[in-house]
Amino acid sequence: MSEVVRKPTEFRRACEDARAVQRRVGLVPTMGALHEGHFSLIDEARSRADFIALTIFVNPLQFAPGEDLACYPRTFESDLAGCRERGVDLVFAPEPNAMYPPGFQTEVSVKELGKPLEGGFRTSHFDGVTTVVTKLFNLTGPCTAMFGRKDYQQWKILSRMALDLHMPIELVGCPIIREADGLALSSRNRYLSPSERERALGIVSGLRHAYDAWAHGERDPNTLRSLAEEVIRPTFDRLDYVAAADPETLAPSPPSPSRLLIAVAAHLGSTRLIDNLVLGEDPRP
Ligand code: PAF
Numbered sequence: 154m155s156e157v158v159r160k161p162t163e164f165r166r167a168c169e170d171a172r173a174v175q176r177r178v179g180l181v182p183t184m185g186a187l188h189e190g191h192f193s194l195i196d197e198a199r200s201r202a203d204f205i206a207l208t209i210f211v212n213p214l215q216f217a218p219g220e221d222l223a224c225y226p227r228t229f230e231s232d233l234a235g236c237r238e239r240g241v242d243l244v245f246a247p248e249p250n251a252m253y254p255p256g257f258q259t260e261v262s263v264k265e266l267g268k269p270l271e272g273g274f275r276t277s278h279f280d281g282v283t284t285v286v287t288k289l290f291n292l293t294g295p296c297t298a299m300f301g302r303k304d305y306q307q308w309k310i311l312s313r314m315a316l317d318l319h320m321p322i323e324l325v326g327c328p329i330i331r332e333a334d335g336l337a338l339s340s341r342n343r344y345l346s347p348s349e350r351e352r353a354l355g356i357v358s359g360l361r362h363a364y365d366a367w368a369h370g371e372r373d374p375n376t377l378r379s380l381a382e383e384v385i386r387p388t389f390d391r392l393d394y395v396a397a398a399d400p401e402t403l404a405p406s407p408p409s410p411s412r413l414l415i416a417v418a419a420h421l422g423s424t425r426l427i428d429n430l431v432l433g434e435d436p437r438p
Pocket of ligand 1: 182183184210212215282285286304307
């Protein structure tokens, strides 16, 4: 039975109580609309910790005006049922006012890693993410925290932040979970019409194209990037980027890398999808 708390003080106390009886806290921060990708984070947390805390908070700070904050899917009752089924011990679901009371004015920012890729298109997004996750880490205290690698740049930024600020958090980046046909799971997939859902497969086809070229020995970052882009571009209404980057610094990759991040952001109608693959490390998607 998952306990639900709404107040930050209650959440902090419950995590402290768990640690007081020697339970290792596993944290799964989410914005709700839970799917198998989130459930895989819960399973991973259970393999590393014995008290599982999941947070559900659609964080207004990480949405720019005009993005989908107002219509972001909110499915609290079914999220809770999923948490109960998966053995989550504690659900923290605060109201925006509890996280950002009047007068709130502090921001946490990771400088360089936030600039490329998503940072070029969602300029204030990562400051909103690092600020809310700092608050969640502060409330949780020492723990192991799970993040999905579908948000690859977010995972790298949060890992840097935890290191830079001596946070007592072990951060785990968990593999992307895909549908049987390869589409990466996302809470935003539910916005897609049946025909858009079909076209969305263009991303994974593009990533596979790059993967196959890499498997045949191609190592030029720009060639690999272009191979992915030539498959992805025609199926999408608009492409924000198909990028080839160093998987650690996220800067443009040097020639002949031993690992290469291919990252994509593309639009179908009003839905924006992201996906990525680390060549030289990830399996064929
Ligand atoms: O990845 C997400 O769902 C969100 O960005 C996070 C980490 C829960 C912060 O709001």
